[in-house]
Amino acid sequence: MRFLANENFPAASVRLLRLSGHEVLYVIEDFPSLEDEVVLQRAHDEQRVLLTFDRDYGELIFKRRLPVPLGVIFLRFDPATPLEPAERLLELLALPDMEWVGRFTVLTRDQIRQRRLP
DSSP states (O other), X not given: OEEEEOTTSOHXXXXXXXXXXXXXXXXXXXXXXXXXXXXHHHHHHTTOEEEESOTHHHIIIIISOOOOOSEEEEEOSOOXXXXXXXXXXXXXXXXXXXXXXXXXXXXXXXXXXXXXXX
């Protein structure tokens, strides 16, 4: 899958996702200090699923109607280790019934909620 990892996403998790065969652009490496609106536009233009711990993206997409990326995965927990986000994502990406494209996904440690993107 093609991801855009926001700058608050742990570097160790970016590396693990890459080692697992996913194409991951990382805001810190490619365009540090980019405003959220520009990150969202970039994810939209490049048809990537945005990975973030930042709750602002829901408002930007649903209330302000900014460009919609391929998908958003909002991780709503404090990682116990820098690898935990990627480990959790890899488990979920392996599930055959989960649809990530066209969805705003909120991921906690024990729950997954999804809403269709506009």
